[in-house]
Amino acid sequence: MPFLLLPRRRAFLGTALSALALPFLARPAAAQGEGAPLPILATTAMLGDLAGRIGGPRIRLEVLMGEGVDPHLYRPSREDMARLPRASLVLAHGLGLEGRMAPALARPLPVATLSEEVPPANLLPAEAGQDPHLWMDLSLWSLVAARIATRLKALDPAGAPLFEANLSDLQEELRSLDAWAIRTIPTIPEPRRVLVTAHGAFAYFARRYGIEALSLQGTHPEAEPSPRRIREMADMLAARGIGTVFLESSLPDRPLRAVIEAAAARGHRVVIGGELYTDAMGGSGTYEGSYPGMMDHNLATITRALGGEAPERGFAGRLARVS
Ligand SMILES: [Zn+2]
Incomplete structure (x- = not known):
């Protein structure tokens, strides 16, 4: 039986909420125009969720792979290929997770390969290379959240106070869940x-x-x-x-x-x-x-x-x- 590839759901997690409620500092948000949310594209929803939490209304988020989609086997459609260059930043895992997207991500695009930014001492080996499933450890995914915040701040310095506050809230939530997991599995x-x-x-x-x-x-x-x-x-x-x-x-x-x-x-x-x-x-x-x-x-x-x-x-x- 072939692996099932369920229909893709394109989740627009973060929408262009009004930026008017946010105090804007001197710098324009991006080349998209004064105050326009940054277009960010995440390969998986695990990355997209972090970006949406941190970026809030200052980003316009799209996620390529929705519910039930296997990233190991995901092949970008022609439509996906057209969407990639429209993003100010593409958030990808790397370590071979999006194996069939590799040619698309190798194009000259602003891609952040986030699992590869985690200190290598944290990584585990796989059959070939390193294991990409970092998000299964809440403490490692919290490091990835911090890398996303750094990338967003570089693109939108005026958003830095919001990104830092959101990152701090998110990391606190992940810390509590991680501490609970450490107590719970041994039961x-x-x-x-x-x-x-x-x-x-x-x-x-x-x-x-x-x-x-x-x-x-x-x-x-x-x-x-x-x-x-x-x-x-x-x-x-x-x-x-x-x-x-x-x-x-x-x-x-x-x-x-x-x-x-x-x-x-x-x-x-x-x-x-x-x-x-x-x-x-x-x-x-x-x-x-x-x-x-x-x-x-x-x-x-x-x-x-x-x-x-x-x-x-x-x-x-x-x-x-x-x-
Ligand atoms: Zn997997």
Whole structure:
């Protein structure tokens, strides 16, 4: 089965709210004209959410990849290619996450490749190069937020006080959630502290929050897993007595369901612990469609499904559908 590419939703997260309410200093905002919001384009919603929080009404934000879209496989349309040069700044992850966008991003554009601006000592290796899934560690994504604020200040110095205040609020929110995650994952009984997913998105999460991460596919899923890989995974789950796996919103369910069937054929019962937001966030306009919300959802879903203690509606009490 080919990987499903769901229809793209183009989320205009930050809109051109009136800039009149903001005190303008001497400098024009950008080449777009006096007081016009800066056009910023983010490849994924995880980056776009940070930019929207920091830039507020001083940016006009567009996000290429919406709910359910897998960035590893995303190919820009002709329309996307035309939108890229209209942005004052393109926010991208790098580290190979947007693999099929590489030719588009290699054009002479103002691109900030933000994961590559994080100090290299923080990065983990992948099958090839380094693992791009930094946002799974709230403390690392907070560093990326600071880099975005620096970029916005360079483009719009008059906005600096607003960007700094917004960054400070955002980082405080991320710090509280991170501190909660550090306390919460260890409430899972030690033998069950194993997170099994479809692809290798959780290495940073595992390192930060103290859980073992295993996956059917590697860090950069390109093709469907082989029947042999499915059998190996089922054997491993049976041998280790692991009884819970998690689906991912941006990947098809079928390969993990095949693992569950293969394990059942060996007499080992495996259940689905829930669906996690890994490489895409939830629906636009929902709490799960924000970066803190996607992480809160993941933390509460994982902790509760594996027998730990987390509130039904998550850290912030805003989750819709954690069972
Ligand atoms: Zn991924």
